[in-house]
Amino acid sequence: MVSEHEHAARVLVASNRGPVSYAFREDGTLDARRGGGGLVSGLSAIGPEADALWVCSALGDGDREAVRRGIGEPGVRMLDIDAAVHADAYNGIANSVLWFVHHMLYQTPLEPVFDAEFRRQWVAYEAYNQAFAQTLAEAAAPAAAVLVQDYHLALVPGMLRDLRPDLRIGHFSHTPWAPPEYFRMLPDDIAEQLLLGMLGANRLGFLTRRWLDAFQSCCRRVLTDHDVDPHWPKDGPPSLEYRLRGHRRRRTELGVHGLGADADFLRERSRRTDVDERMAALREQIGGDERGPGRRKTIVRVDRTELSKNIVRGLLAYRTLLDEHSEWRERVVHIAFAYPSRQDLAVYREYTAEVSRVAEEINARYGTPGWTPVLLHVKDDFARSLAAYRMADVALVNPIRDGMNLVAKEIPVVSEAGCALVLSREAGAYAELGDDALVVNPYDVTGTADALHQALSMPDAERSERSKRLAAAATALPPQQWFLDQLHALEALDEGVTEAG
Ligand code: G6P
Numbered sequence: 001m002v003s004e005h006e007h008a009a010r011v012l013v014a015s016n017r018g019p020v021s022y023a024f025r026e027d028g029t030l031d032a033r034r035g036g037g038g039l040v041s042g043l044s045a046i047g048p049e050a051d052a053l054w055v056c057s058a059l060g061d062g063d064r065e066a067v068r069r070g071i072g073e074p075g076v077r078m079l080d081i082d083a084a085v086h087a088d089a090y091n092g093i094a095n096s097v098l099w100f101v102h103h104m105l106y107q108t109p110l111e112p113v114f115d116a117e118f119r120r121q122w123v124a125y126e127a128y129n130q131a132f133a134q135t136l137a138e139a140a141a142p143a144a145a146v147l148v149q150d151y152h153l154a155l156v157p158g159m160l161r162d163l164r165p166d167l168r169i170g171h172f173s174h175t176p177w178a179p180p181e182y183f184r185m186l187p188d189d190i191a192e193q194l195l196l197g198m199l200g201a202n203r204l205g206f207l208t209r210r211w212l213d214a215f216q217s218c219c220r221r222v223l224t225d226h227d228v229d230p231h232w233p234k235d236g237p238p239s240l241e242y243r244l245r246g247h248r249r250r251r252t253e254l255g256v257h258g259l260g261a262d263a264d265f266l267r268e269r270s271r272r273t274d275v276d277e278r279m280a281a282l283r284e285q286i287g288g289d290e291r292g293p294g295r296r297k298t299i300v301r302v303d304r305t306e307l308s309k310n311i312v313r314g315l316l317a318y319r320t321l322l323d324e325h326s327e328w329r330e331r332v333v334h335i336a337f338a339y340p341s342r343q344d345l346a347v348y349r350e351y352t353a354e355v356s357r358v359a360e361e362i363n364a365r366y367g368t369p370g371w372t373p374v375l376l377h378v379k380d381d382f383a384r385s386l387a388a389y390r391m392a393d394v395a396l397v398n399p400i401r402d403g404m405n406l407v408a409k410e411i412p413v414v415s416e417a418g419c420a421l422v423l424s425r426e427a428g429a430y431a432e433l434g435d436d437a438l439v440v441n442p443y444d445v446t447g448t449a450d451a452l453h454q455a456l457s458m459p460d461a462e463r464s465e466r467s468k469r470l471a472a473a474a475t476a477l478p479p480q481q482w483f484l485d486q487l488h489a490l491e492a493l494d495e496g497v498t499e500a501g
Helices: 038-043 061-069 083-102 116-139 156-163 188-199 209-226 263-269 273-286 311-324 346-366 382-391 407-414 445-457 460-474 479-492
Strands: 009-014 020-024 030-034 052-057 076-079 140-149 168-172 203-206 239-243 249-256 297-304 332-339 374-377 394-397 420-424 438-440
Touching (some): 052 116, 061 076, 116 156, 156 168, 156 188, 203 479, 209 249, 249 479, 263 382, 273 382, 297 407, 332 346, 332 382, 407 420, 407 460
Parallel strands (some): 297 332, 297 394, 332 374, 394 420
Antiparallel strands (some): 020 030, 239 249
């Protein structure tokens, strides 16, 4: 199989969303846009001699056309999976089921309903995972390292293991992992298939110990019913041993890799002129004096308009602040960037509309001719996000559940005068930033309003000291090291199939 391929890759990454996407220009030609994010900068840590290949999905019409025209970036292979199959796998299973389970987003009196439609979509999810496994199996050099990303591709490790037992397979979860009480809402056979799919990997990575523990608990609860014998050794790296019916014991190693902010990139990028221009424009909108006692403070949040980010309760907390601490009226502005996400799903469209409605209501109720209390921007603009980071006095990061939340890590690094961080205890970042943040229960609107008041009232010296410590903790594991740690751990394993004897 492999010998047919002259350029078999030695390091492979697989993810739904790849490092590049294509959009049509007006004249019908294609424009390539390179994405950012931890994985892109992480992968840059290995040189060209590593023979890396990134396998991803073609996501829109532009991507599909690029595949058809044979346009591509070196080191990237886009899979043009049938659009209907992709929609069922991505919108149906990945984003409406697995994302909801891990973020505990269901409104349980009515959802979820696992019916024939779900089963139909599940078949598409299997086919989509199989397409990835097949491509990886064909492209990988003997004993290559394959780093599979996220809940979209939970079945890939098991499928790939069947096709290529020689490979070193890793899987990394960028989301939380659900506790067993919640995970077991999934039909038993599906829950089992997901866990066994993941356990096809030699190594599983998580963002925090909390999500790793939840995964272990799910294995213990789900798999013990099915002739699988999980075992947690006391010594050595955390791992999970189990025996499938009629097989020897196998071992999957587990690891925590708390992705950090990319300080070098952020500091350089945030000082470019396009960011300065955005700062000037934002200053206009904020109003008040540029410095001195008439300067308005800023509470900054930057999110995808994502149900788990808790943007509406954040706005309600800000409204409560203006109600209960009227001294802040005209003295603070809430900069809220909420960039559209997953708009194919009705529930996301409704949430986006609700965010705008609540922001408008606050502005109508409290705004004055010279003061707009909430500056809500919904058009994605990275330079403007960095401008807001630089100006932040307070960062508001209050997700109801989040794998890590890099915004919480990025703002203290970029903020010019140091910022106070109001942080949900349900974000993965809490494990590393909890000591110097003002920690909130994300459902507690009154408590969040109190934390905002405390953050705004924090003496400058204390805010700056805390912000420095936050920035140090936030950058402890830069993306390059995060990636290399996983790659080296995987390569250090003796052989593809880890038999525990
Ligand atoms: C989360 C997931 C990523 C995903 C991102 C954006 O961070 O862990 O895998 O790419 O959200 O979501 P989208 O559906 O737009 O790719």
